[in-house]
Amino acid sequence: MSSAPLTSPLRSASPPRAPWRDWLALSLLMFPVLLVAVDNTALTFALPAIARSLDATGVQLLWIVDAYPLVLAGLLVAMGSLGDRIGRRRLLFIGSTGFAAVSAVTAFAPAAEWLIAGRAGLGFFGAMLMPSTLSLIRNIFPQPNRRRLAVAIWAAGFSGGAALGPIFGGWLVEHLWWGAVLLVAVPIILPLLVLGPALIPESRDPNPGKVDAPSIVLSLLAMVPAVYGIKLLATHGVAPEPLLALAAGLTAGYAFVRRQRALAASSSFTPLLDLSLFANPVFSTAITANVLALFSYNGFILFLAQHLQLLEGQSPSESGLAMVPALVATVVAGLLVVPLVRRVRPGFVVAGGLLLSAAGYAVVALGDHSGGPGLLLAALLVLCLGVGAAETISNDLILGAAPAAKSGAASAISETGYEVGSLLGTAILGSILTASYQRNLQLPAGLAGAPSNATAQAGETLAGASELAQALPAPLAEAVKTAARAAFDSGVHITAAIALALMAGAAVLAGVVLRKVPTAS
Numbered sequence: 001m002s003s004a005p006l007t008s009p010l011r012s013a014s015p016p017r018a019p020w021r022d023w024l025a026l027s028l029l030m031f032p033v034l035l036v037a038v039d040n041t042a043l044t045f046a047l048p049a050i051a052r053s054l055d056a057t058g059v060q061l062l063w064i065v066d067a068y069p070l071v072l073a074g075l076l077v078a079m080g081s082l083g084d085r086i087g088r089r090r091l092l093f094i095g096s097t098g099f100a101a102v103s104a105v106t107a108f109a110p111a112a113e114w115l116i117a118g119r120a121g122l123g124f125f126g127a128m129l130m131p132s133t134l135s136l137i138r139n140i141f142p143q144p145n146r147r148r149l150a151v152a153i154w155a156a157g158f159s160g161g162a163a164l165g166p167i168f169g170g171w172l173v174e175h176l177w178w179g180a181v182l183l184v185a186v187p188i189i190l191p192l193l194v195l196g197p198a199l200i201p202e203s204r205d206p207n208p209g210k211v212d213a214p215s216i217v218l219s220l221l222a223m224v225p226a227v228y229g230i231k232l233l234a235t236h237g238v239a240p241e242p243l244l245a246l247a248a249g250l251t252a253g254y255a256f257v258r259r260q261r262a263l264a265a266s267s268s269f270t271p272l273l274d275l276s277l278f279a280n281p282v283f284s285t286a287i288t289a290n291v292l293a294l295f296s297y298n299g300f301i302l303f304l305a306q307h308l309q310l311l312e313g314q315s316p317s318e319s320g321l322a323m324v325p326a327l328v329a330t331v332v333a334g335l336l337v338v339p340l341v342r343r344v345r346p347g348f349v350v351a352g353g354l355l356l357s358a359a360g361y362a363v364v365a366l367g368d369h370s371g372g373p374g375l376l377l378a379a380l381l382v383l384c385l386g387v388g389a390a391e392t393i394s395n396d397l398i399l400g401a402a403p404a405a406k407s408g409a410a411s412a413i414s415e416t417g418y419e420v421g422s423l424l425g426t427a428i429l430g431s432i433l434t435a436s437y438q439r440n441l442q443l444p445a446g447l448a449g450a451p452s453n454a455t456a457q458a459g460e461t462l463a464g465a466s467e468l469a470q471a472l473p474a475p476l477a478e479a480v481k482t483a484a485r486a487a488f489d490s491g492v493h494i495t496a497a498i499a500l501a502l503m504a505g506a507a508v509l510a511g512v513v514l515r516k517v518p519t520a521s
Contacts, residue, residue, distance in 0.1 A: 022140050025200045026150050029136060030157040031192045032096055032129040035185055037161025038168060046169055046178040053178060056112040063116045066231060071123030073416065074224040078216045080131035080412020081272045084205040088132045088139070093196065095128025100189040107179035118182075134411035138399045139203040149338045151396045156331040159388065167320050215259055215272035221252035223416070230424065233431055277402055277410060285513040286397035287417050289350050292506040293390040294421030296357040299429030299499055300364075300383055303492050304376055310466045311485055312373050322373065326380040333388030346393050347514025351507045353393070356386025358503035365496035369489050390510075397517065429495050436491030437462060437484075444479040462488050 047061055056064065083091040099122060106118025137154055141147035172180040226249030232242035260271040278284045301323075308319035337349050360383030367375045395414055402410035441459055457464030458480065465484035469477040 021199055022146075024195075025140055026137065026153060028192050028196050028199060029092075029133045030153070031188055032092065032099075033133055033154060033157040034161040034164075035099070035188045036126055036129055037158045038165045038184075043169065043181055046173050046181045049173050049178040050112075050115065054109070054112045054115065056115075060112040060116065064112065064119055066228070067116050067119040068123040068126065069231075070224050070227055071120050072127050073227045073420075074220045075124060075127035076131060076412045076416045077219050077223070077273055078412075079127040080135070080410075080415075082211075083128070083132050083135060085211065087202050087204045088135045089196070089200050089202040091128050092132035092136065092200075093193065095125045095132065096189045096192055098125035099129065100186045100193075103182045103185035107181075107183035109179070130415045131412040134395070134399065134414060136200060136203065138402075138411070140201065144396075144400060145338075145342070147399065148341065148393075148396045149335075151399065152334045152338050152392045155334045155388070155392045155395060159327055159330040159334070167324075210269045212259075212263060212269040212272055215256065215263070218252055218256040218259060219272060222249050222256050225249035226253070227420075230420075238431075273413075277413070280401050281513050282397055282517060283401040283410070285510060286350070286394040286401065287413060289354065289390055289394040289506060289510050290398065290414060291417045291421035291424070292502065293354065293357065293387045293394065294418055295425040295428075296354075296361070296383060296499055296503050297387045298422045298425035299495070300360070300380060300425075302425070302430050303433055303488075303495065304380060306462055306488070307369070307376060307492070308373055310462050311481075311488070314373075322377060323380065326377065326384040329381050330384040330388035330391075333385045334392035337389045337392055341393060342519055345515060345519050346397060346517045347510055349393050350390050350397075350514060351511035353386040353388070353390030354503050354507035354510060356389070357383045358386075358500050358507060359383075360386065361496045361500040361503060365493055365500055369492065370485075397514070429499060432498060433488075433491040433495045434461065436494050437487045440490045441465070441487035442483055444476065444483060458484070 043065070047064070050056055050064065051061055054060075079091065079095075102118055102121040102125060106115060106122070109115040109118055134151075134154065137150045138147065141150045169181050172184065225245040229242040229245030229249060232239070232245065256273075257275065260273050260275050263269050263271040264275065278287075304323070305319055308314045308322060314322065333353070337353075341349055360379045360381075363379035363382065364376065367379070369376060398410055398414045438459060443455070443458060455468065458468040462484055465480055469480040469484075472480060
């Protein structure tokens with residue numbers, strides 16, 4: 001079965017709508033987008049307050065953060081397919097209502113276990129939101145040019161929410177309490193629930209077929225261990241536990257793919273995931289570009305946040321504010337490429353965006369980081385311009401290459417790519433950075449009187465070295481800081497060089513495979 005062309009009609013059976021209704025519908029869809037984006041980043045700044053308030057252990061804090069993305073990633077494909085079957089708008093309203101209700105209850109969690117369960121519940125309902133918003137955009141805006149602008153606005157909302165999260169979360173924790181970070185979901189989601197039924201049209205697959213429950217279970221068994229394993233690799237390095245988790249996820253993933261192929265040849269059930277989508281080179285290459293764009297962005301943010309806070313002495317809020325101009329650049333680039341693809345082929349725009357990401361890493365790989373944060377922030381600006389351009393057009397190509405009836409599943413694949421790209425950027429580049437730091441760190445002599453556990457932590461991470469320096473007299477503290485900076489910077493140079501090569505290769509791939517996609521009419 002071949003995928004629909006980029007210009008295939010999406011709502012030919014629906015009566016025409018006034019354009020203003022479409023744009024109002026899009027504005028309502030931005031509320032859950034902002035909610036998910038803010039929730040992803042704001043909670044991080046509430047963790048110290050949560051630890052104090054709930055007396056949470058380190059393991060519990062880890063699960064408070066991880067419970068949400070693990071459940072979310074595991075259910076994205078299933079929820080996208082469910083939306084195709086029962087209606088994407090219906091699934092969006094169910095997810096929004098559940099997300100708001102669970103947020104309100106979790107905001108008053110009396111114990112860490114309650115909060116972990118609430119975060120898992122938010123992941124369950126959150127998996128209904130993002131695929132629904134993107135697939136509804138696919139059907140509300142059938143014309144490619146209007147859809148492209150709508151996707152750019154959608155991506156801008158996600159980037160803007162991610163930028164606001166640290167600032168917004170920090171302000172709420174400082175002026176109210178940590179639960180306000182969760183409770184704010186209720187007023188954010190109300191406009192969608194009140195006005196959405198009148199303005200957002202329903203859409204679904206006209207021939208959905210029967211739901212295959214084993215496929216849902218296999219998708220969970222594939223994604224959850226894989227995501228968990230990647231996160232463990234990012235925090236603990238290579239060890240039996242993350243490798244076993246990855247192996248379990250890959251085994252279940254293989255079984256999932258085999259079942260989808262068997263179901264495609266059967267008339268009894270419909271595959272949960274239409275694997276024929278990946279036979280379209282436009283779709284599969286756009287997914288790859290999307291994953292790598294997020295890979296480059298999250299890997300960069302990982303070491304830049306450490307540099308700003310641990311080497312430059314900035315607070316979390318200050319470092320968040322320092323990154324805002326670059327995140328704004330992501331939004332601006334995503335909007336500017338919409339008219340650009342009327343003159344330049346989309347594949348070249350995606351390739352150009354990935355090349356900008358490579359250029360950002362080139363600045364880091366070849367530059368001197370000792371003169372303050374200016375060089376790294378400039379490199380982030382260049383990288384974000386590339387990510388904004390590549391992500392917007394790759395998302396549009398993903399939606400355009402999939403048949404309208406499968407837009408929910410296609411959107412879920414795109415969102416899964418976002419999660420995987422984010423995790424891989426943190427895990428792979430973070431692991432390389434950590435390994436290089438540990439190999440190159442040369443602590444000064446004279447630490448015999450320091451606690452052995454503190455010295456060991458300093459040898460593991462830059463944060464550990466920073467804590468050790470705070471407990472030492474001035475001359476020795478400065479020597480520890482200098483050694484840690486040198487080791488960290490050497491790791492950043494190596495990591496940036498590897499990321500540079502990956503982004504350049506991805507740019508070539510996008511330019512070659514997507515070069516025949518025509519310019520917008």
